[in-house]
Amino acid sequence: MKKFKVGIIGAGIQGVCSALFLQKKGYQIVLFDRDEPGSESASYGNAGHFSPYASIPLNRPDILTDVPAMLLSSTGPLALKWNYVPKMIPWFLKFVKNCSTKNMMHTAKYMHQILDLALPAYDELFDEIDLTGLIENKGIMYIWNDQNLKSRELEIKIRDEIGAEQQLLNKEEIHDLEPNIKKVYHAGVFYKQARHAKNPGKIWVKLFENFIKKGGKFLRLDIKDLNFDNDKPVIRSEAQRFIFDKLVIACGAFSKKLTDKLYENIPLDTERGYHIHFKDCDHLISRPVVFQNRGFGITPMEQGLRVVGTVEFGGLKNKISKDRIKNLVNNAKFLLDDLPEHEDEWLGFRPTLPDYLPVIGPSKNYKNVFYSFGHHHLGWTLGAISGKIISKMISEEKINLELDPYSSLRFS
Ligand SMILES: Cc1cc2nc3c(=O)[nH]c(=O)nc-3n(C[C@H](O)[C@H](O)[C@H](O)COP(=O)(O)OP(=O)(O)OC[C@H]3O[C@@H](n4cnc5c(N)ncnc54)[C@H](O)[C@@H]3O)c2cc1C
Numbered sequence: 001m002k003k004f005k006v007g008i009i010g011a012g013i014q015g016v017c018s019a020l021f022l023q024k025k026g027y028q029i030v031l032f033d034r035d036e037p038g039s040e041s042a043s044y045g046n047a048g049h050f051s052p053y054a055s056i057p058l059n060r061p062d063i064l065t066d067v068p069a070m071l072l073s074s075t076g077p078l079a080l081k082w083n084y085v086p087k088m089i090p091w092f093l094k095f096v097k098n099c100s101t102k103n104m105m106h107t108a109k110y111m112h113q114i115l116d117l118a119l120p121a122y123d124e125l126f127d128e129i130d131l132t133g134l135i136e137n138k139g140i141m142y143i144w145n146d147q148n149l150k151s152r153e154l155e156i157k158i159r160d161e162i163g164a165e166q167q168l169l170n171k172e173e174i175h176d177l178e179p180n181i182k183k184v185y186h187a188g189v190f191y192k193q194a195r196h197a198k199n200p201g202k203i204w205v206k207l208f209e210n211f212i213k214k215g216g217k218f219l220r221l222d223i224k225d226l227n228f229d230n231d232k233p234v235i236r237s238e239a240q241r242f243i244f245d246k247l248v249i250a251c252g253a254f255s256k257k258l259t260d261k262l263y264e265n266i267p268l269d270t271e272r273g274y275h276i277h278f279k280d281c282d283h284l285i286s287r288p289v290v291f292q293n294r295g296f297g298i299t300p301m302e303q304g305l306r307v308v309g310t311v312e313f314g315g316l317k318n319k320i321s322k323d324r325i326k327n328l329v330n331n332a333k334f335l336l337d338d339l340p341e342h343e344d345e346w347l348g349f350r351p352t353l354p355d356y357l358p359v360i361g362p363s364k365n366y367k368n369v370f371y372s373f374g375h376h377h378l379g380w381t382l383g384a385i386s387g388k389i390i391s392k393m394i395s396e397e398k399i400n401l402e403l404d405p406y407s408s409l410r411f412s
Contacts, residue, residue: 004245006394007032007235009223009258013043013200013380014372015250016207017387020125023214025395030242031211032235034222038205042252042348045275046380047308048197048299049140049288052119053164054378055112056155057356058311059098066148070295075331077295079324081314088313091269094354105158107356110405111378112162114385119195121384129206134198136300138287143174143181143188147293156189165193180284181335185291196288199302200380226261226369233368246394248370249363253316253349255373259408264364266408268374270349272312274324276332276342281305284336296331303344307332311350320347352376353411360386360406361393370394371408 006022008015011033019029038044070078098107126135144152159166169188174181177190197203212218221237226247228234233247249258253270282300290297296309307328312321325345333339353359353374363369372390375382392399404410 004394005030006246006248007233007242007244008248008250009235010250010252010255010373011037011208011218012041012250012252013204013383014252014375014386015248016204016211017125017383018248018250018372018390019211019216019387020207021384021387021391022394023211023216025391027394029211030217030219030244032219032221032223034220036220037208037218038201040346040348042350042379043204043383044201045346045348046200047275047288047297047306048200048301048380049297050119050122050195050197050381051140051191051378052115052381053159053166053191053194054381055108055115055162055164056158057104057107057111058377059095059107059354059356060104060154061099061101062151062154064096064099066151074323074327075294075334077309077311079310079312079314079321081312081318081321084313084315084318087315088269091267091354094267098355103355106405108158108162110357110402112164113401114382114389115378118381118385119193121388124388125207125384129210131203131206134203134206135195136198136287137195139190139192140194140196140288140290141169141174141177141188141190142290142292143185144292145184145186152292166191178285178287178289181289182337184334196299197380198300202302223258226258228366231366231368233366246368246370248372248390250372252373252379253351255351255371259363259371262363262365262369264408264411266359266411267354268351268359269313270316271352271376272310272314273308273348273350274310274312274320274328275306275308275344275346275348276325276328277301277304277306277344278332278339278342279304281336281339289335291331291335294331294334296328298332298335305332305339307342316349320345350376351379355410357405358382358386359408360389361403361408364408364412
């Protein structure tokens with residue numbers, strides 16, 4: 001079979017994993033990114049959870065009643081940049097439409113389909129690199145107090161229905177697992193099979209280095225435009241032009257700039273999220289802990305204790321919000337005593353569609369262009385499986401999965 005030349009725009013976790021799976025099939029790959037892999041994007045600063053259990057989406061009926069209280073609370077996860085609200089209204093309207101029980105269950109079912117395959121797909125990539133000390137298999141714990149108990153009960157019920165493994169925890173069991181967490185909780189749930197990254201940026205770079213070692217090419221360029229030469233995608237930076245047999249767009253939250261040029265109006269937007277580090281405090285917990293009432297989490301990492309959270313609707317251009325940093329500091333202190341001054345204030349962009357399913361598949365109008373973006377809160381977990389699916393689509397192999405739910409056609 002003739003092996004095509006494939007270009008991939010975006011060297012985040014999605015782009016790099018697609019590149020590695022395509023290389024396994026013998027394709028020649030050129031990866032483009034405006035930044036060095038491992039730098040500031042979402043694939044660097046996330047909470048490091050590999051969470052195969054996390055199929056319950058944010059588009060759910062109960063969230064609509066919780067939103068006003070969340071917006072008014074300074075300890076809550078939700079925030080708005082008011083200058084961006086008018087731009088976001090079409091996205092919000094689509095989101096509200098997707099909050100029906102039927103649509104929530106549709107998303108949960110098809111997130112579960114790929115989440116269930118997420119860890120084995122990573123193992124195929126991790127087997128080729130040395131990740132000593134960078135991945136822990138100690139599970140992930142969620143805790144809560146009895147406020148919003150109905151939402152917690154709904155999640156537990158749906159996870160049972162779709163077959164996601166979970167273990168409910170009482171107060172004593174939580175304390176046994178994480179004795180340094182203050183007893184502000186009433187109950188929790190433990191996902192034993194989940195893993196966490198001690199440094200997502202470093203793992204991402206190791207995957208990228210393996211791509212280069214296996215003959216992959218990387219060009220640090222900002223891709224501004226694309227068009228076609230006899231069906232073949234042509235991509236352009238300010239000064240250069242490249243032609244490929246097939247092209248993958250994997251630019252995370254920035255993908256819409258390019259898909260708009262392909263005459264597809266995909267309603268991709270961003271949920272901005274933040275992290276800070278408390279240096280030398282990672283020993284306080286053994287595994288990631290998420291406090292659900294306030295929508296934030298703490299992960300023990302190489303950089304220290306990483307505190308991660310916030311869903312801020314504010315687009316790609318607004319600056320970092322100091323209020324949101326304060327929210328993370330206060331929330332961390334709510335769970336742990338004696339924390340020092342924090343370091344490293346980081347803002348990242350989750351790429352999110354209003355139905356909380358990613359777009360994985362061919363472009364509507366151009367058969368040689370493929371998309372892999374929109375993985376919202378789960379793009380770190382879903383890197384390898386999405387890359388594997390893209391590689392099979394490009395090589396026209398049979399895939400034993402229902403793939404229509406991830407198609408961009410759902411927005412036509
Ligand atoms: C605070 C926070 C916490 C998170 N925690 C988790 C978690 O614990 N577990 C989990 O599974 N997921 C988590 N996520 C989500 C996850 O990090 C993202 O979904 C994932 O990293 C997206 O990967 P990506 O490759 O699609 O995008 P990105 O990582 O954003 O990479 C896109 C790349 O494309 C490049 N690019 C963009 N436009 C162009 C262009 N025109 N030309 C050239 N290059 C371009 C960018 O420079 C970037 O390197 C979290 C996200 C945030 C923000």
